[in-house]
Amino acid sequence: xxxxxxxxxxxxxxxxxxxxxxxxxxxxxxxxxxxxxxxxxxxxxxxxxxxxxxxxxxxxxxxxxxxxxxxxxxxxxxxxxxxxxxxxxxxxxxxxxxxxxxxxxxxxxxxxxxxxxxxxxxxxxxxxxxxxxxxxxxxxxxxxxxxxxxxxxxxxxxxxxxxxxxxxxxxxxxxxxxxxxxxxxxxxxxxxxxxxxxxxxxxxxxxxxxxxxxxxxxxxxxxxxxxxxxxxxxxxxxxxxxxxxxxxxxxxxxxxxxxxxxxxxxxxxxxxxxxxxxxxxxxxxxxxxxxxxxxxxxxxxxxxxxxxxxxxxxxxxxxxxxxxxxxxxxxxxxxxxxxxxxxxxxxxxxxxxxxxxxxxxxxxx
Numbered sequence: 001x002x003x004x005x006x007x008x009x010x011x012x013x014x015x016x017x018x019x020x021x022x023x024x025x026x027x028x029x030x031x032x033x034x035x036x037x038x039x040x041x042x043x044x045x046x047x048x049x050x051x052x053x054x055x056x057x058x059x060x061x062x063x064x065x066x067x068x069x070x071x072x073x074x075x076x077x078x079x080x081x082x083x084x085x086x087x088x089x090x091x092x093x094x095x096x097x098x099x100x101x102x103x104x105x106x107x108x109x110x111x112x113x114x115x116x117x118x119x120x121x122x123x124x125x126x127x128x129x130x131x132x133x134x135x136x137x138x139x140x141x142x143x144x145x146x147x148x149x150x151x152x153x154x155x156x157x158x159x160x161x162x163x164x165x166x167x168x169x170x171x172x173x174x175x176x177x178x179x180x181x182x183x184x185x186x187x188x189x190x191x192x193x194x195x196x197x198x199x200x201x202x203x204x205x206x207x208x209x210x211x212x213x214x215x216x217x218x219x220x221x222x223x224x225x226x227x228x229x230x231x232x233x234x235x236x237x238x239x240x241x242x243x244x245x246x247x248x249x250x251x252x253x254x255x256x257x258x259x260x261x262x263x264x265x266x267x268x269x270x271x272x273x274x275x276x277x278x279x280x281x282x283x284x285x286x287x288x289x290x291x292x293x294x295x296x297x298x299x300x301x302x303x304x305x306x307x308x309x310x311x312x313x314x315x316x317x318x319x320x321x322x323x324x325x326x327x328x329x330x331x332x333x334x335x336x337x338x339x340x341x342x343x344x345x346x347x348x349x350x351x352x353x354x355x356x357x358x359x360x361x362x363x364x365x
Contacts, residue, residue, distance in 0.1 A: 003259060003294055003326045006348050013263045013324065014281035016339040018354060020346050022257035023052060023239060027059050029253040030238050034226045041065050041084065041215060043236030046333045048358040049342065050078050052239060065215070065234045069096045071358040073365060076104025084215065085111040086172065086234075088118050088138065088146065094125045099365040101131065110134035110169050114148045119160050126165030134169040135160060136215060139200070141193040143177040150196035157204065170213030171204075173197045174234075179220045181248045190217075190224045219245060223252075242332035243292045256328045258342070260291060260335065262309070264323045267316050273299075275325055278307040282327070283334035291327035299325075 005017065034040050041063040044053055053064065053075060063082040066072050075083045089097050089111055101109040113119040113135050126133050137157055140147030148156055153171075160168045175193050180186040197214065204212055215232045217225040222233035237245055240258035262277035282291050288301040291309075296319075299311040313319065329335040336342070341353045357363070 001294070002348075004348060005261075005345055005350055007350055008261065008324055011261075011343060011350055013261050014277050015261050016258060016336065016342040016356075017261055017326075017345050017350070018049075018052075018240070018258045018342045020055075020344055022255050024055060024059075026239050026241065026254045026257055027056055027061075030235065031059060031061070033223055033253065034233060037061060038063075039226065039230075039232045041082075041232040041234045042239065043067070043086070043218065043234045044071050044075065044358070046236040046336065047239050048074070048336055048356050049354050050074050050357045051344075051354040053080065054078050056239075063232065065236075066358075068358060068361070069093060069100060069365060070360055070363045072097065072109065073100045073104075073363045074358040076100055076107045076109075079104075080107055082108045083110070084136065084172070085109065086174070088112045088114055089122065090118060094122055096365045098126065098129055098131055098133070101133065102129075103365070108134065110136055112136050112138040112146075112172055113156070113160065114138040114140075114146055116156060116159055119156070119163055119166065123163035123166050132165055132167060134167045136170050136172040136213075137168070139171055139173040139197060141173045141175055141197060143174065145176075147173075150200045153200055154203065170215065171197060171201060173214065173216045174218065175216070175221050176218050179248065183249075183251060186220060187224050190221045194225070194228075219252075220249065237332060240332045240336070242335075243328040243330045244286075246328065258329075258332055258336065259294075260327045260329055262325050262327060264319050264321055264325070265308070267319060267321065268310070270316055271312055271314070272302065272310060273313055273316050273319050274308050274310050276307060277309045277325075277327065278305055280306055281335075281338060282309075282329050283331040283338070285334065286330050290330045292330070293325045293327045296325050 037060045043065040045067040065084045138147040178189045217233045219235040219237040222235040225231045225233050241254040241256045262275040265276050266274040302310040337359045343350045344352045
């Protein structure tokens with residue numbers, strides 16, 4: 001099977017394994033789907049690895065989106081040309097972000113704003129530091145997490161244009177609440193939600209006489225947004241994929257490229273086994289099942305604790321202590337953040353390790 005690793009017995013578990021060939025295939029599939037690499041802006045919150053982002057850059061991707069200062073610093077350190085912090089920095093984060101921008105001056109850094117207060121605070125810090133920062137206005141198109149409603153955004157945009165040190169760069173609209181399994185339903189909801197963004201962008205362009213950049217979508221909706229002119233798309237999960245998206249969107253061209261490996265550590269009775277894949281090793285925020293075992297698809301989770309996952313199987317006599325199970329996490333993004341490093345598999349062998357560079361809250365700044 002594609003996931004079997006011939007030298008796995010020399011590596012401890014639990015562990016995160018990244019399959020390089022599959023990562024490359026997923027990156028190329030994204031570029032092929034969007035067709036214009038200049039409109040591809042992957043979100044790095046999924047992989048958090050300098051090595052993975054470098055692979056994207058080798059394929060011609062120059063723009064990225066990130067969620068933390070550490071991820072921004074990681075991208076600056078590898079020479080990414082254009083980085084958007086998809087976050088409205090407040091308090092000390094403003095200074096931290098500016099420190100990263102000054103350190104990696106070859107990278108164009110941007111951030112989000114969704115209020116006059118935040119924009120003015122960022123402007124004050126930027127102006128004192130004699131720096132300039134690009135900002136995208138963050139729009140709330142239904143997720144109700146951050147952002148300003150599009151119909152209320154024009155006064156904020158005009159105010160941003162007046163603030164020293166800030167350069168209005170465009171609009172950002174994330175529709176993470178749209179994740180319907182039926183593609184037609186997902187498309188309809190996405191189109192309806194984005195209608196107000198289109199109207200706002202047209203108003204801005206008519207008033208100021210030039211087109212603006214729009215950044216939209218995640219893995220469930222990026223392909224819909226890719227059909228729009230001048231919209232950059234920002235999927236993140238695509239690079240590793242996971243069981244949630246695999247089952248929800250089988251039409252997408254991506255394959256699981258990051259697995260968790262675990263070993264049987266106890267055989268409790270005729271139908272119960274325990275593996276060493278606890279809360280600390282696979283994302284536990286979702287209901288069970290939190291992982292799908294490729295070589296034990298019949299295993300059903302019974303209980304989950306910090307270091308153990310107890311599974312019900314049809315016949316535990318088919319398992320032995322030390323057997324390796326290969327699992328696709330239900331949610332890969334927070335799973336990756338649980339590991340300091342990932343084992344790298346090439347041609348069914350572990351050939352090295354990649355540091356999960358930006359799992360830390362702080363790298364340097």
